[in-house]
Amino acid sequence: MRFSALGQLHLRCRYEQFIPGALHPDGRRYLPQVVITPLAAGPDTAPDTKLWLVDRHHRVDPELAGQIAIARLLCALSTVQLQTPPFRAGFAPPTHGKPTTPLSEPIVYGRVAAVLAWEVQREHLPFETLYTELVIALDDEATIGLRTTLSAPRIADLIGCDHLTIGDWIEVRRSRIDILALEADTVVTA
Numbered sequence: 150m151r152f153s154a155l156g157q158l159h160l161r162c163r164y165e166q167f168i169p170g171a172l173h174p175d176g177r178r179y180l181p182q183v184v185i186t187p188l189a190a191g192p193d194t195a196p197d198t199k200l201w202l203v204d205r206h207h208r209v210d211p212e213l214a215g216q217i218a219i220a221r222l223l224c225a226l227s228t229v230q231l232q233t234p235p236f237r238a239g240f241a242p243p244t245h246g247k248p249t250t251p252l253s254e255p256i257v258y259g260r261v262a263a264v265l266a267w268e269v270q271r272e273h274l275p276f277e278t279l280y281t282e283l284v285i286a287l288d289d290e291a292t293i294g295l296r297t298t299l300s301a302p303r304i305a306d307l308i309g310c311d312h313l314t315i316g317d318w319i320e321v322r323r324s325r326i327d328i329l330a331l332e333a334d335t336v337v338t339a
Contacts, residue, residue, distance in 0.1 A: 154265055155329060157284050158221040158294050161188045164331060165199065167211040183209050183328060184251050185220055191239025191287035193258055198240050201251035202328045209331045217334040223294040224257060224324035229281070231309035232258065232318040238287050243322070257321040259285040261313050262292055269304055279304045283313065285321070294329075295321060 152158070162185040170179035181204045187194055202222070237258035263284035270278045283295040301307040313319065 152223055152294050152296065152329060153282070154263060154284050154294060155221055157263065158223070158292055158329070160190060160220045160222055160287075160291050160293055161334060162186055162190075162200075162218055162220050163188060164209075164213050164216055164218045164220075167209065167214045169211070180205055181207070181209070181211075183331070185218075185331075187240060187291070188217070189288060190291045191237075191259065193237040193241055194239030194287070195241075198255075199251035200240065200255065200326065201253040202326055205327055206329065208328055213331065213333055218331050219334050220328055221294075221330040223296055223327045223329055224285075224321050225296050225327055227295060227297045227324040228322045229295070229297065229299065229308050229313075230320050230322075231313075232320050236260075236318040237320075240287075253326075254322075254324055255326075257285065257287075257293065257324060259287045259293075259319065259321075261315055261317045261319060262286040263315065264313060267312060274300075276300055276302050277304045281313070283319075285319065293326075295324075 164185055166184040168182040170181045183202045183204050184199055186199050240255040261283055265282040268280045279299045284292055286292050305311045
């Protein structure tokens with residue numbers, strides 16, 4: 150899966166576990182899964198937060214498990230809306246989730262760092278559709294991507310404005326989070 154701003158996505162994490170895909174009765178393997186703990190991922194990310202990700206694109210090296218790594222994550226198939234103050238940043242469990250289990254669909258709070266695509270269509274359907282790609286800052290160093298298509302009678306009513314701009318605080322829900330890359334962190338900290 151290509152994302153034009155892949156180099157801008159940066160989430161330092163501890164790569165906890167690689168779970169190989171289970172064998173299906175037809176002989177094919179299900180996709181592998183990965184558990185990571187985000188590090189410095191915004192003030193609203195609890196210190197023990199774990200993310201449960203599916204390695205849909207086979208980008209993760211199982212041999213790196215246990216190491217500090219840089220993950221390049223992309224939220225997909227999400228809903229987006231403006232936040233209201235007080236502004237939040239980070240990963241949080243959904244209202245129905247348990248904070249002690251790895252999150253597969255966390256709520257993501259952050260600030261728009263880049264708007265890569267914003268394409269509203271009105272002519273083909275009786276409602277508006279929006280295709281958008283964003284880079285979202287969770288803190289000064291942690292960023293993730295977003296690629297989604299939304300539909301509503303009026304997109305502005307759905308997200309809370311006509312067009313997101315750099316600096317807008319947003320809330321992302323119901324995301325499938327794709328891991329586009331995971332590399333060992335080469336920065337040594339004391």
